[in-house]
Amino acid sequence: MSEIIDTADVTARITKIINNQLDNIPEGSITLETSFEDLEVDSFAIVEMIFNLEEEFDIDLSHGNIQEFSTVGNLVDELVTHLKSPRPG
Numbered sequence: 239m240s241e242i243i244d245t246a247d248v249t250a251r252i253t254k255i256i257n258n259q260l261d262n263i264p265e266g267s268i269t270l271e272t273s274f275e276d277l278e279v280d281s282f283a284i285v286e287m288i289f290n291l292e293e294e295f296d297i298d299l300s301h302g303n304i305q306e307f308s309t310v311g312n313l314v315d316e317l318v319t320h321l322k323s324p325r326p327g
Contacts, residue, residue: 243321248295249314255290256310259283270311295321 253268260277268277279287288299297320307313 243318245314245318248318248321249310251294252291252310252314252317255287255294259287259290268310270309270314272310273308274310275308291317297321 249270256268256277257263257265260279260283263277291297292299295317297317299320307316
């Protein structure tokens, strides 16, 4: 039986990770339209964010790259798709 993926929950969890990681971002200011460029996310922060997302969602994003996504909404869409995909093993 497949798990039901709640996009609103995924969005909330991603924005919480971003808020926790980037201290200069006011709570509630991250939306689906927020770009990573606007957040001024550097390469170290991207690596840390990937690690945190993998841990939070129990997934492997080693082939993914947050830099490929222009907005938080793009990342949410990709994670929802990834979470809906069958997991090996």
